[in-house]
Amino acid sequence: MAAKVEAFVRDIVVPYEKDLRRDHHGAPTDELVMEMRDKARAAGVLTPHIKADGSHLTQRETAVVLIRSGLSPLGPLACNTMAPDEGNMYLIGHVGSPELKERFLQPLIEGKGRSAFFMTEPANWGGAGSDPSMMKTTCRKDGDHWVVNGRKTFITGAKGAMMGIVMAASEEEQSRGGACMFLVDLPDPAIVIDEVPNTIDTSMPGGHATLTIRDLRIPAGQMLGAPGEGFRYAQIRLSPARLSHCMRWLGACIRAQEIATDYGCRREAFGKTLIDHEGVGFMLAENAILIKQCELMIDWCASVLDTGSLGTAESSIAKVSVSEALMKIADNCIQVMGGTGVTDRTIVEQVFREVRAFRIYDGPTEVHKWSLARKIKREWKQSREALKAAASA
Numbered sequence: 109m110a111a112k113v114e115a116f117v118r119d120i121v122v123p124y125e126k127d128l129r130r131d132h133h134g135a136p137t138d139e140l141v142m143e144m145r146d147k148a149r150a151a152g153v154l155t156p157h158i159k160a161d162g163s164h165l166t167q168r169e170t171a172v173v174l175i176r177s178g179l180s181p182l183g184p185l186a187c188n189t190m191a192p193d194e195g196n197m198y199l200i201g202h203v204g205s206p207e208l209k210e211r212f213l214q215p216l217i218e219g220k221g222r223s224a225f226f227m228t229e230p231a232n233w234g235g236a237g238s239d240p241s242m243m244k245t246t247c248r249k250d251g252d253h254w255v256v257n258g259r260k261t262f263i264t265g266a267k268g269a270m271m272g273i274v275m276a277a278s279e280e281e282q283s284r285g286g287a288c289m290f291l292v293d294l295p296d297p298a299i300v301i302d303e304v305p306n307t308i309d310t311s312m313p314g315g316h317a318t319l320t321i322r323d324l325r326i327p328a329g330q331m332l333g334a335p336g337e338g339f340r341y342a343q344i345r346l347s348p349a350r351l352s353h354c355m356r357w358l359g360a361c362i363r364a365q366e367i368a369t370d371y372g373c374r375r376e377a378f379g380k381t382l383i384d385h386e387g388v389g390f391m392l393a394e395n396a397i398l399i400k401q402c403e404l405m406i407d408w409c410a411s412v413l414d415t416g417s418l419g420t421a422e423s424s425i426a427k428v429s430v431s432e433a434l435m436k437i438a439d440n441c442i443q444v445m446g447g448t449g450v451t452d453r454t455i456v457e458q459v460f461r462e463v464r465a466f467r468i469y470d471g472p473t474e475v476h477k478w479s480l481a482r483k484i485k486r487e488w489k490q491s492r493e494a495l496k497a498a499a500s501a
Contacts, residue, residue: 114179116147116186125182134310135315136311141313144186145188149219154187154218156187167411167413170410171351174355178360179362180455181311183356184311190312191264191352193216198348199273200216200273201213207329212271222268223270223271224264224272224294225345229260240342245257246258247290247326254276256326258321259318260319261318262316263318264315265314267317271293276288289341290326298323298325302319311458346423346471347420347422349470351423353427354402354405357459358399360462364441365392365396368440368442368444369392371448392444398436406430408422408426409426421480425480427471434466438463441456442457442460
């Protein structure tokens with residue numbers, strides 16, 4: 109499957125990179141996405157990470173497929189392996205009832221439309237960002253429905269999505285530190301998009317919307333899982349989602365390295381090709397080392413998730429390590445290519461922009477390091493207490 113995906117992306121998707129069907133901030137339009145998906149469906153590579161019986165590939169298997177889908181920024185869109193849909197499919201597949209899977213999951217698997225994940229809230233509203241416990245969007249029971257009110261921001265793909273997962277907290281759950289998740293059809297008049305800002309990245313259709321939710325009525329049967337378990341479900345989704353981001357953007361950086369290598373081996377300056385100058389050759393060599401490190405880090409974290417572990421710490425380690433390495437790889441590629449590297453003549457400058465955003469999305473590097481530091485301190489305390497207990501015994 110990975111070989112089929114790679115051939116499809118290189119032969120069919122790459123030529124679309126010059127297609128002018130883009131929205132106001134440079135992202136591909138849904139018309140373009142659906143045209144590519146029709147071709148992916150015909151080639152047998154649509155939603156390749158989910159089998160015909162509805163089961164998912166293992167995380168290690170998913171890695172080899174999603175890395176190849178990422179060889180073009182358009183590849184995940186064409187193959188239906190993109191964020192947030194891939195993560196939403198994973199979550200609904202693991203938590204949703206048979207009825208919810210049939211209604212909301214199956215159309216996503218078939219690539220009939222896009223989805224959104226409504227969690228992050230505006231900073232100027234004091235809402236949840238990297239700390240989900242700050243969530244201010246509320247839900248209350250009203251007969252056979254739940255009523256949701258609040259605000260959300262950086263909701264990727266909300267504009268033009270056909271369904272979404274909304275996170276909110278009832279007053280009771282807020283006091284206990286819990287939240288609820290709901291599946292909703294989109295668009296809905298109760299969800300008003302306030303703005304879709306221009307951002308440094310341009311690969312996501314619909315952009316990253318800020319929106320207001322006013323008296324959104326959701327049938328009780330559309331709650332995803334149990335009340336108050338939303339943050340736990342988010343962890344089920346977020347660890348694999350962090351890793352799949354690493355997979356896709358590793359694929360993009362592998363392609364950027366190919367482009368920069370071709371440039372460095374053809375371009376001549378000061379009497380020899382660029383790669384024969386140590387300053388350039390060493391950057392490409394460093395990239396080769398970092399790419400292999402990323403592959404191994406992804407495979408390690410995937411193997412942990414495949415045991416059934418949430419892999420919270422492991423996914424934080426992988427996300428930091430891979431995102432920082434990919435930033436260096438993309439930066440090196442631009443540097444090797446000089447002026448050409450900062451133009452849109454190749455995808456290298458876009459890969460640089462996308463990876464820069466990735467260092468923030470799904471948790472900034474600093475938040476993951478803070479979380480890991482807390483774990484290190486907690487384990488130190490536990491080891492000290494164990495030593496004291498052993499000594500007293």
